[in-house]
Amino acid sequence: MRPRAWRPPIEPSEERAVLGRIKKAKLFVFLREHRQEIFGEAFQEEASVHL
Numbered sequence: 001m002r003p004r005a006w007r008p009p010i011e012p013s014e015e016r017a018v019l020g021r022i023k024k025a026k027l028f029v030f031l032r033e034h035r036q037e038i039f040g041e042a043f044q045e046e047a048s049v050h051l
Contacts, residue, residue, distance in 0.1 A: 002048045010036055 019029050031038065 005041065005044050008035065
């Protein structure tokens with residue numbers, strides 16, 4: 001049985017205040033802002049094959 005695809009909201013809503021305060025964790029901010037591109041359907045499809 002395959003896990004369901006992960007489809008989080010694209011735009012940060014309540015997260016906006018937190019993202020604005022993060023100074024040292026720029027990698028996490030980048031990952032949050034680009035997660036749809038990085039962890040898109042193709043990535044999830046490939047990852048589920050290896051489960």
